[in-house]
Amino acid sequence: MSAIEPVSEDVQHPGKRKKYSASLRLWHWINLVVISGSLITVLINSTITDSRQASEIVKSELQKAGATITDQQAGAVAHGLGDSVWAVHIYFGYALAGLLLFRLILEFFQLADQKFMRKLKSAYTQFQITKKxxxxxxxxxxxxxxxxxxxxxxxxxxxxxxxxxxxxxxAQFKSIRHSVKEVHGFCMYLIIAFIVVHIAGVILAERKDGGKGIVSDMINGGNSGSA
Structure with missing residues (x-):
């Protein structure tokens, strides 16, 4: 499990903590809220407003109130409820798209030693040249x-x-809609897996000396000096 644990120490600068810009920290926490909100809407639509379950509840409750309603009418109401939740999901999607664009732009304006691609390349280079x-x-x-x-x-x-x-x-790409939807759903499960792994890694790291303060660093920027 240690492979998934982030560390607070900057490998490129031993003895110093990693630094996180205010923009990156803001992106991180807003991204957390947006992704969580998006996943919650999916959960709601797959449980509470599921067409079959919701239509049965709608029909049952209206009949108790003395109304006469057909299965088709109850289904239409349930479908409307589901559409309302999906509308919220779409807005979360727009927000996520905006955040992704912001992250891409941020990559160009970050300090050199805080750019993700630079860090990735540096980590790979160090791995190649380090022998012990x-x-x-x-x-x-x-x-x-x-x-x-x-x-x-x-x-x-x-x-x-x-x-x-x-x-x-x-509409001209309607033939691939199903495939696109399948890919979208599959990516959602992979992102959920990443979130679970990420949270588990942070929790495990916080229990060790090398990773203590990671959450705090993502809030205050890692300005606490030496690791």
């Missing part, structure tokens, strides 16, 4: 690679989501 005590460098490269996969999945998630949101305008 490679554990810390290997760990850093592994963590950065996992983050790289997350960014890739996030990009696919956003692109497929936008395709589905604007499917009416992209």
């Amino acid at each position: 005590n490679r554990e810390a460098v290997r760990h850093e490269l592994t963590v950065k690679a996992i983050y790289g996969v997350f960014y890739f999945l996030l990009t696919i998630m956003v692109l497929t989501g936008l395709f589905l949101a604007f499917e009416d305008a992209l």
